[in-house]
Amino acid sequence: MSDITRRLAMTAALGAPALLGQSPNDTVRVAVIGLGTRGSHLLRQLADMPGVKVVALCDLDESRLAAAKQTAPGAETGTDFRRLIDRSQDIDAFVIATPVDTHKMIAIAALESGKHVYCEKPMSNTPEDVRVMVLAARSAKGIFQSGFQLRHDPNRRAAMDFVHSGAMGRVLFLQGYRHTGDLPRETAWYFDRARSGDNIVEQACHIIDLMVWAVDQPPLRAFGSGGINLYKDEPPGRTTMDNYAVIYEFPGDVRFEFSHIYFDPPGFSGIKERVYCANGAIDLQTATWMERGKKGAIKLDVPDPGKSADYRSLAVFIDNARARRTPLNNAESAARSTLVAMMGRKAIYEKRIVTWREMQG
């Protein structure tokens, strides 16, 4: 490993936020709203986190509440998020994991109560909602952190520090894909573009967020194409694409090419997150890079924190809440990434080149 690789890996380790439990008097009391697939997973992370007490659980679905209560037996439960927020004097922070089209309504109510908010990605399903959420976060007393947890994945974090250090030269090209099997059919809102924002917004936003982070600026324009080629009316009433490809052009003549399909046979499935620079290319997921003109891949020295990105993202949120520190995944950065996803969606739906300026409202 080169000195620069080692030094950068150490910087990433030192720069990693402290995990919890250092001050037992500093318990953060958390309420989780939305206890489906994601919310119940986040709840399990929180239940294991020193210095955190899950004090309330909220979901429209009583069976999900009952299941969540097994993980946090001491928490009070309710089906009405407004009632919970109105009586939240014993709550410090809300974790929101409800469907995308409900984020604005719930997150703004939680922010207006003066509490800290962790809201799942994407910000919302429309540009208008995203902009309103940013305004609410800007004027809130508490912090707002978005659930783009991959920014807290050690490999991606170290790889991104390496890109930002300039050690690989300037960024030339970005490539991503997400080629998977179908989504869970029982979760109806995923397949309704009016609710989820379509797959480019609801699912691809993670990789889009990483690439926007790599270049740290929005694209100038986007164009693309997509549709439903295999799963026509499956599940019935489906309006979300099952395949698409989009190209973004960033300042400096940098292109980002992304494709997304849902009918990949398991053997071919996977995701790709590559940044190509003047001196070499890096794979963000594995923190492995190759120098141009040389043989052999070099794995960056990434410290193993022994915790998943999901855990770390929430642990960082709790630390940020205690310190009232602006998160890496703050409202502005999450809004930018969500709007970039929406820009690609608009280009695909309208079959034309869409500019970043058009996304500013």
Ligand SMILES: NC(=O)c1ccc[n+]([C@@H]2O[C@H](COP(=O)([O-])OP(=O)(O)OC[C@H]3O[C@@H](n4cnc5c(N)ncnc54)[C@H](O)[C@@H]3O)[C@@H](O)[C@H]2O)c1
């Ligand atoms: N960061 C990630 O890697 C990741 C992974 C999966 C999902 N997500 C995100 O998490 C969110 C939830 O996704 P999911 O897959 O868990 O969906 P889900 O449908 O499994 O769960 C959503 C839950 O919210 C509840 N709910 C809906 N409206 C509500 C309301 N008004 N008040 C209280 N509860 C309400 C539903 O009853 C359901 O139990 C979405 O934003 C999704 O994009 C993020």
